[in-house]
Amino acid sequence: MERRPREHDGLIxxxxxxxxxxxxxxxxxxxxxxxxxxxxxxxxxxRADAAQHDILVFAAWLAxxxxxxxxxxxxxxxxVVHLLVVGLPLLxxxxxxxx
Numbered sequence: 001m002e003r004r005p006r007e008h009d010g011l012i013x014x015x016x017x018x019x020x021x022x023x024x025x026x027x028x029x030x031x032x033x034x035x036x037x038x039x040x041x042x043x044x045x046x047r048a049d050a051a052q053h054d055i056l057v058f059a060a061w062l063a064x065x066x067x068x069x070x071x072x073x074x075x076x077x078x079x080v081v082h083l084l085v086v087g088l089p090l091l092x093x094x095x096x097x098x099x
Contacts, residue, residue, distance in 0.1 A: 006074050013077040016066075020085035023062070030055050031093060052097065059090045 006012075034051035037044040063086040070079030 009075045009077045012075055013081045016070075016078050017081045017085050020066075020082055024059075024086060024089045027055055027059055027093075028089065031096075052093075056090070056093055056097065059086065059093065063087045063090055 031052055034055070035048045038048035039045070063083060066082045066086065067079045070076070070082060
């Protein structure tokens with residue numbers, strides 16, 4: 001049994017890539033906005049850390065779940081585009097959390 005990609009995989013990859021760019025922009029804005037009040041007091045720092053952690057958990061679930069769904073539906077190009085657009089910023093966000 002051969003597992004060929006679906007017929008409209010390229011078109012769906014472009015659409016998913018555009019939607020993922022919008023989602024990553026919103027997540028990035030959330031990372032920045034959650035850290036605006038940090039540094040004033042201990043409560044603001046804890047609240048900012050919790051919000052940024054929640055954003056990272058959501059992005060990780062989004063990256064893994066989206067790729068798994070694309071793999072199940074045999075949309076290989078879509079899965080790769082999704083991992084590139086969502087997974088790379090997730091790694092950048094995780095790298096920034098260490099600082």
